[in-house]
Amino acid sequence: MRSRTRAGLGAVAGGVAVVLLSATASAAPGPGAPGVGDPYYPGAGNGGYDVAHYDLRLTYQPATDLLSGTTTISAKTTQELSSFNLDFGLKVNSVRVNNASAKFANDPKDPSELVVTPSKALAKNQAITVVVNYADTPSKVVIDGFTGWKKTPDGALAVDEPQIAEWWFPSSDHPTDKATYDVSVEVPDNVSALSNGTLVRKTKQRAGWTRWNWRSTQPQATYLTSLEVGAFEVNQSTTPDGKPFITAYDPALGDSLEAAKASVERTPEINEFLASKFGPYPFEAQGGVVTPGINFSLENQTRPVYGGGNFRSGSNTTLIAHENAHQWFGDSVALGKWSDIWLNEGFASYAEYLWSEHEGEGTVDELAEYTYQSYAADDPFWQVLPADPGAANQFDGAVYDRGALTLQALRKAVGDDKFFEILKTWVTTKKGGTGVIPEFIALSEKISGKPLHDLFQTWLYTKGKPAVSPNGAAPQAFKAQALVQPKSFPQIKANHQSLAANSGR
The missing domain is CATH 2.60.40 (Immunoglobulin-like)
Known part of the structure; x- marks a missing residue:
């Protein structure tokens, strides 16, 4: 980022x-x-x-x-x-x-x-x-x-x-050099050490210290490998299909603590829904960590980390859907080069629309139309190209929002059946590996049987606001309608801005 x-x-x-x-x-x-x-x-x-494998054995004070x-x-x-x-x-x-x-x-x-x-x-x-x-x-x-x-x-x-x-x-x-991981971190007894995958066990070999031993059995990118040390409230359970489900909350979240729990504890339900759209969940564990120590959220493999500020206004399951959609798009199928960031963020942002529709908070068409209409034609937003935004704009809102609109345009062009077949085929054939944008375009054309060069050229590679909305109707046709703002739109947009602003992003 x-x-x-x-x-x-x-x-x-x-x-x-x-x-x-x-x-x-x-x-x-x-x-x-x-x-x-x-x-x-x-x-x-x-x-x-x-x-092939990293084995970390560390002590942190x-x-x-x-x-x-x-x-x-x-x-x-x-x-x-x-x-x-x-x-x-x-x-x-x-x-x-x-x-x-x-x-x-x-x-x-x-x-x-x-x-x-x-x-x-x-x-x-x-x-x-x-x-x-x-x-x-x-x-x-x-x-x-x-x-x-x-x-x-x-x-x-x-x-x-x-x-x-x-x-x-x-x-x-x-991201092109993935590996499996064992992460073992010894910390004082009064704090926890969270990482990815499965908590194999906790061990003690000296007074006052506990060693936390984590294992990731699926290929994992280095930037998706995380460590969170703090006085977390750690909860362990299993998902309905038997996977370890571990969540952790920093008590310093204060009034936002319960809203964070009301969101993150629904992760298995949300992943069950996403699996119905994208194919089986690709990893061995699920979970999440919420901390006020960051002002953004990140899709660390099996266990996303959420900035506590995302829950100040209440529960935010749309953010949970976004970061967990990355388990398919960005984690299991990693980008082949960082200019392919649309394959991560555009897809996770589209998952926000899907989840919101599932929750009865506006249809995908309405949510996409609201996003399209929210940016005037002369807004700098339309000058950032999702397919190659440049390192300085890698986490610009256009990569997320215009990226999601690209997928809506693709869905309208090929129909629902072919669209979801494309998504499921992408994550199935690329599981554990990497992908680049031209490969996704080629797959879309192969499965749909349609020439899609102009569509992707318009939405991913051409500056300026497309003349026709992703829903396929002229913009003026929608102005008389009561467009639906996604319930989470302000929260998600603020999170994108935090990602872009954090440490020079």
Whole structure:
């Protein structure tokens, strides 16, 4: 979500094909590329290897903000390597590659690039185990002018997009390199440590401390891997279909606490509805965390995190629908490059319409029409292109709202049956992997049997307000009607603005 570039720099995927740059084959091993060449963040991720699994074993002390421990990375090389990079900004004590000590140093041009030189060169297609031991105070670590780690009065939040891993674990930080995870964090007994997936168990090995052990068994992107430490009220139950359902609420939410619970505790119901539209829920667990420590919400895999301010006006299940729709669009099917952000946000925003209609708060047609009519033709909103908004506008409202209107236009063009077949086929065929916009357009044309170039060109790639609404009628035909404002429209719009404003987004 951040509008920064990472010059010279380089989220998850055992067994999933990834798009990584690899050096041209040569007689002598060379260094892995410092990034995958993403058009918005060229240095994000790293070349030369593919990560299968991350194992984090950490200790965190809220009083001092000291984070220490090891991350063990299981990966396979994709080329011969004399050295390779990890995206990481904390102070490193040691690095070992396949049990042998390795040299390491931060790139002086980019301190979040850790360059690792093994004791001997690595062969192509070689399994490697990389162990990084480190200790630092993440809130003091500044990368590209900001810190993604958020210190709170009783803990901390490792929650952000498009990068957060650099502040708490070394990685290949790009959505095209997915992996599975074990996250084990020891914290004082008076606080909790929340992360993704299933809570395997809590253990104690010394007085005053508890270790929280989490496991994510499905491919997961680095930016969707989160840590929330604080004095949370943690609730554990199961969904009607037997999945672990874990929610957590910061008591500091005050008067908003009950509204937050009235929203997040409905997550299994909302996911059941979304599954009827998109196909089966793709992961092994569900849940949510609500905290006043952030002013935005984020779709962390299996367990979205919600800023407490979203519940000041009461329950907000539309936001729950938005972030959980990302479990299909953005998490299970990750974007292939950050300019494809429409595949995440436009689809989750359209899920808001679907859920609102289900709740009897206006039809999808009415809600889409209200959004279309809410922006005058000369509004700067229409100058941002959802298909390529630019890093500075990656989380602009147009990516969300015009993105959702694009899907409404597609639905009107192909009909309900074909539209939902397209969505379900996309998440089925791409599950656990990544996708790019041209692939979605091609799939839409294949399933519908219709040429759709002009439709997508108009709604995604052309500046200016389309002359015809996504419902297919001339704008003036709707002006006499009482347009329906989505009940959650002001709340969702405020959340989008928070996303864009947070730390330079």
